[in-house]
Amino acid sequence: MSAHDHSPGGRAASWTYGLAIGLALFSGMAQLPIMKRYYIADLPGMAWAADFFATSDLHYLAAALLLMMLAWRLALDGRLAGLSWSWGPRTWWGWGLLGLLALTGAAKAARNWGLYLPPTTMLVLDLTHLMAAMAFMVTGLVSLVMGRKEPTRAGMAEGL
Amino acid sequence: MPKDISRRGFLKGGVSLAAGVAAGMAAGPLVLPGAAQAASGQELCTVLDLGKCIGCEACVDACRAEWQPTVPDPVKPIPQPFPSRVPIEDWSSRKDVQDRLTPYNFLYVEHLELEGKVSELHIPRRCMHCVNPPCTSLCPFGASRQEKNGVVHIDQDICLGGAKCKTVCPWHIPQRQSGVGLYLNLLPTLAGNGVMFKCHRCLPLVSQGKQPRCIEACPQKVQSIGPRQEQVAKAQALAEQAAAADGRPGQWRDYLYGLEENGGTNTLYVSPVPFAKVNAALHELHIQQASQEAPAKAGQGRGQAAKGGKGLGRRLAQAGRPPMGPVANSMENPENLTLALAIAPVAGLAAGLGRLFGGARKLGRALEARRQDADKGGQS
Ligand code: SF4
Ligand code: SF4
Ligand code: SF4
Numbered sequence: 001m002s003a004h005d006h007s008p009g010g011r012a013a014s015w016t017y018g019l020a021i022g023l024a025l026f027s028g029m030a031q032l033p034i035m036k037r038y039y040i041a042d043l044p045g046m047a048w049a050a051d052f053f054a055t056s057d058l059h060y061l062a063a064a065l066l067l068m069m070l071a072w073r074l075a076l077d078g079r080l081a082g083l084s085w086s087w088g089p090r091t092w093w094g095w096g097l098l099g100l101l102a103l104t105g106a107a108k109a110a111r112n113w114g115l116y117l118p119p120t121t122m123l124v125l126d127l128t129h130l131m132a133a134m135a136f137m138v139t140g141l142v143s144l145v146m147g148r149k150e151p152t153r154a155g156m157a158e159g160l
Numbered sequence: 161m162p163k164d165i166s167r168r169g170f171l172k173g174g175v176s177l178a179a180g181v182a183a184g185m186a187a188g189p190l191v192l193p194g195a196a197q198a199a200s201g202q203e204l205c206t207v208l209d210l211g212k213c214i215g216c217e218a219c220v221d222a223c224r225a226e227w228q229p230t231v232p233d234p235v236k237p238i239p240q241p242f243p244s245r246v247p248i249e250d251w252s253s254r255k256d257v258q259d260r261l262t263p264y265n266f267l268y269v270e271h272l273e274l275e276g277k278v279s280e281l282h283i284p285r286r287c288m289h290c291v292n293p294p295c296t297s298l299c300p301f302g303a304s305r306q307e308k309n310g311v312v313h314i315d316q317d318i319c320l321g322g323a324k325c326k327t328v329c330p331w332h333i334p335q336r337q338s339g340v341g342l343y344l345n346l347l348p349t350l351a352g353n354g355v356m357f358k359c360h361r362c363l364p365l366v367s368q369g370k371q372p373r374c375i376e377a378c379p380q381k382v383q384s385i386g387p388r389q390e391q392v393a394k395a396q397a398l399a400e401q402a403a404a405a406d407g408r409p410g411q412w413r414d415y416l417y418g419l420e421e422n423g424g425t426n427t428l429y430v431s432p433v434p435f436a437k438v439n440a441a442l443h444e445l446h447i448q449q450a451s452q453e454a455p456a457k458a459g460q461g462r463g464q465a466a467k468g469g470k471g472l473g474r475r476l477a478q479a480g481r482p483p484m485g486p487v488a489n490s491m492e493n494p495e496n497l498t499l500a501l502a503i504a505p506v507a508g509l510a511a512g513l514g515r516l517f518g519g520a521r522k523l524g525r526a527l528e529a530r531r532q533d534a535d536k537g538g539q540s
Contacts, residue, residue, distance in 0.1 A: 031300045033322035034351075037246055052298055052328050053490065060497035067501065068508035075512020105501075111297060112491060112498045116308055123302030123318065130300060 007086035008076055017069055017087040021140075024062035028133050030055035063105055070098065090143075097136045104129040203291075203310035204366070205391035205426040208284060209398055212380045215271050215282030220258055222377035223267045223286075223359075228255060231264050231357055232316075234339025239348040241338075246353060249336045260480035261286070263337035263357040267374055270481070272441045277406075278432045281441075284374065284382070285482055286359035287312060287333045288418055288425035292491045295325035295334060304334075304356075309367075310388070310426045313360035316341060321354030330422050330490055331482035334358040388426060392419065395428035402432050423489030439484040446483070450475050 007013065030049050035041045041050035048054045073088055089095045104125045111117060117125070238248050251257070255264040270283040293312045296304040303319040306312050314325065314334060320343045326334045334356035343352025362372035366385075375383045384391070399416035403409055414434040418425040431438055450472070476483075489495075 031298065031324075033324045033327075037241075037243070039243070052324060053493065056298060057493050057497060060494065060501060064497070064500040064504035068504040068511075071505040071508025072512045073508075075509045079513060108297075109494070109498045109501050112292065112495045114292075119302070119305035119307065119315070122296075122305065123315075126300060126302035 007084060014087040020062045020065040023058055024066060025137055027055040027059035027062060067102060097132050100132040101129060203388045204385055205388040206383050206385045207391050207395045207428045208383050209430050210281060210283055211432040213282040213382045214380055215269055217269050218377045218379060219284055219374035220267050220269060222373040224265060226373045227266060228264050232340045238339030241353050242349045248338045250338055261335050262480060263335045266359040274441055288427040289361060290422050291424040294328040294490045298328050299325055311361040311363050313363050314356050316355045319355045320352030321356060322352060325356055330487040332477045335480060395430055398430040402430055417484055421487040423491055435484055442483055446476055446481050450479055
């Protein structure tokens with residue numbers, strides 16, 4: 001029996017979360033002027049990666065999907081004790097980074113609706129968002145490479 | 161609300177109109193001169209009445225005298241970025257160029273010859289100071305900034321010269337000087353390529369309540385600066401006059417540029433001829449200029465950009481001479497997608513807590529039953 005079977009939303013939710021994280025990270029990285037410089041946009045079918053507006057739209061969509069899933073998860077966790085999840089952050093560090101990304105991202109986006117943020121605040125938001133994303137990516141990669149398993153009840157039930 | 165005025169511009173206009181009305185009711189009409197209002201932090205807007213411009217370039221000279229010395233000289237040799245196709249852009253030996261935007265020249269004047277009643281037109285060009293500037297909103301490092309008074313500027317201590325601001329600016333205004341700035345202290349070959357420079361609306365002067373140099377120096381009083389709402393009304397009145405004088409009463413929008421472009425800017429041009437005609441003449445002139453200037457002379461040093469064979473559109477975009485065609489709001493999608501961001505967590509919470517709570521309980525019971533099955537299976 002896999003961990004997905006115990007996780008609300010099952011395998012589909014896990015895949016959707018993984019996809020949303022992947023798209024958010026890629027489209028976020030594409031906000032740095034590196035896709036063209038480092039030939040990524042020259043790969044077949046990847047020209048869009050150098051289009052800052054297209055990747056920015058994608059970033060908003062991926063972030064919206066993540067926010068919806070994480071809010072759903074938090075709400076379910078709040079109402080039902082002992083749920084196990086096959087997706088999402090596993091540690092307070094992970095939750096902290098995602099929370100920081102959501103807050104700084106939301107503040108940056110609020111500019112689009114006319115919220116004025118002083119330049120120094122914008123600088124802090126931009127750099128915090130960037131650093132948190134990098135820390136999240138490194139954490140994810142380390143956890144993948146180390147093959148860390150989720151210490152959930154589902155995992156324990158499988159004897160992992 | 162006209163479709164082409166962004167929600168953000170509309171909200172800002174409404175807020176400043178309400179503030180203006182409130183201030184008017186409290187203290188009578190605003191009497192501060194435009195530059196002093198700059199110190200009060202209100203969003204500032206310039207109006208350029210092109211019918212008055214004689215093309216003397218006193219504005220350009222004043223801008224250069226004040227600000228060119230603030231643009232540093234590059235280190236020599238300038239590090240060649242990796243990969244080699246990334247161009248070094250070095251204008252330090254061409255500081256005298258003033259017929260286009262360069263890192264050492266924030267303002268230039270277009271001199272147009274036209275057919276018809278108006279035979280010549282002179283157009284000072286520089287950053288438009290957009291209401292929701294993509295150069296600022298999309299800068300990943302917070303180097304491009306917007307002040308509360310609407311001034312958009314680039315912090316030369318933070319900018320790494322990746323030129324994203326230039327790419328996303330509909331007019332490709334910011335100009336790069338390689339070999340200067342923070343990137344030299346980081347990974348000069350692998351990341352960054354200098355600093356971007358452009359008109360900062362004389363921020364250091366304006367924030368002290370002074371006039372921008374180009375406005376002060378103009379013998380014809382072509383430009384004025386003041387609170388956005390007042391300036392929009394002024395520009396519209398001038399455009400109405402221009403349309404009537406051109407025999408097209410009521411068609412004032414054709415004679416006004418910058419009000420709706422890119423969702424709204426704080427630079428409003430009024431012309432005695434329709435901007436469609438101005439833009440067509442500019443386009444022709446820019447093609448002529450681009451064909452006369454070999455790319456190597458146009459500020460590109462080594463690297464791919466120095467090689468020929470690029471498309472005309474790309475060459476025009478790189479030429480430091482912005483067109484005056486219609487420009488859709490480049491921030492329209494982000495403005496709309498912000499709504500998706502706002503709704504998403506609410507929808508997620510509602511799905512987890514609200515009407516679906518019954519469903520969630522069922523889900524919890526089902527998962528618990530499966531867990532128990534698994535436990536039993538494990539024990540047997
Ligand atoms: S005109 Fe270009 S550089 Fe100036 S504020 Fe608008 S987007 Fe930025
Ligand atoms: S406002 Fe100042 S920086 Fe901008 S063009 Fe005029 S003089 Fe130059
Ligand atoms: S704006 Fe004024 S100073 Fe500049 S070219 Fe026109 S008339 Fe001369």
